[in-house]
Ligand SMILES: Nc1ncnc2c1ncn2[C@@H]1O[C@H](COP(=O)(O)OP(=O)(O)OP(=O)(O)O)[C@@H](O)[C@H]1O
């Protein structure tokens with residue numbers, strides 16, 4: 035709608051995963067390096083967690099592209115884990131391109147095992163990626179653990195990557211999953227983007243969409259970071275609405291106020307962790323000063339000083355006594 039107004043060839047802030055728009059910050063690179071290492075070295079279980087909208091699925095799509103492109107890895111990607119156990123095994127077989135002639139779960143597992151052994155002989159890696167893993171029911175989670183038992187005497191036959199929101203950590207911490215937890219060899223928590231990354235992320239999207247000149251002011255970038263907390267999905271929604279708002283108001287340059295207004299309409303009042311910590315420190319300092327003034331005015335400070343001094347002297351005496359018995 036506003037693309038022509040800003041000289042863009044397409045919408046830069048679509049929330050659909052488009053590989054052309056992928057932005058890799060420091061943390062994305064680290065997560066990818068860990069994932070690729072885990073798969074290459076056949077580490078078995080890998081867990082990736084992150085806040086809602088932090089970019090987990092986008093990262094996994096990027097990983098899948100890399101793995102599928104290398105010719106030595108077969109992947110099965112489960113994006114909706116609300117399945118029965120048998121459906122789950124059948125889904126894996128289908129996604130790996132295996133024709134399943136079996137009927138029962140046992141037969142399907144047998145087919146999968148044969149496939150994995152065959153891949154192992156050809157030096158091919160097989161990876162199962164489960165997205166939205168925080169939504170796995172306990173029965174399926176246990177089944178996944180059992181799948182990780184498929185191994186030769188030397189290495190795992192199936193690499194498993196569980197990807198989910200932070201609740202996944204809580205699920206895995208429950209006593210009933212301690213066996214699974216013990217098998218996790220790599221873990222990575224994908225944090226939100228930093229302020230600098232948020233700006234780079236937005237600029238990259240605008241550049242790919244064809245922007246030739248700046249569209250957001252420096253202060254607008256900062257406001258987007260504050261209100262989105264560096265969460266890519268929120269950044270997209272905020273920027274998209276800010277551009278729409280700017281278009282309606284005939285503003286070629288989106289400023290801080292415009293972003294603030296849009297964030298208010300979207301009810302985005304999230305603060306970045308750094309700003310939240312800063313605000314808390316200020317609050318404590320103000321409370322400390324107020325308490326000091328109150329105590330001094332009420333004449334309570336002198337007795338407190340006296341008590342503290344007495345305590346200090348008592349401690350000093352104990353130390354001296356201790357020292358004289360030693361020497
Ligand atoms: N690294 C990235 N590069 C480019 N765009 C990204 C990136 N990460 C996230 N996005 C954008 O943010 C949107 C939300 O990201 P994504 O769906 O990957 O988050 P998620 O962590 O999987 O969310 P959920 O917790 O809801 O599953 C994506 O559709 C994409 O537009």
Ligand SMILES: [Mg+2]
Nearest residue numbers: 090091165166
């Ligand atoms: Mg996701």
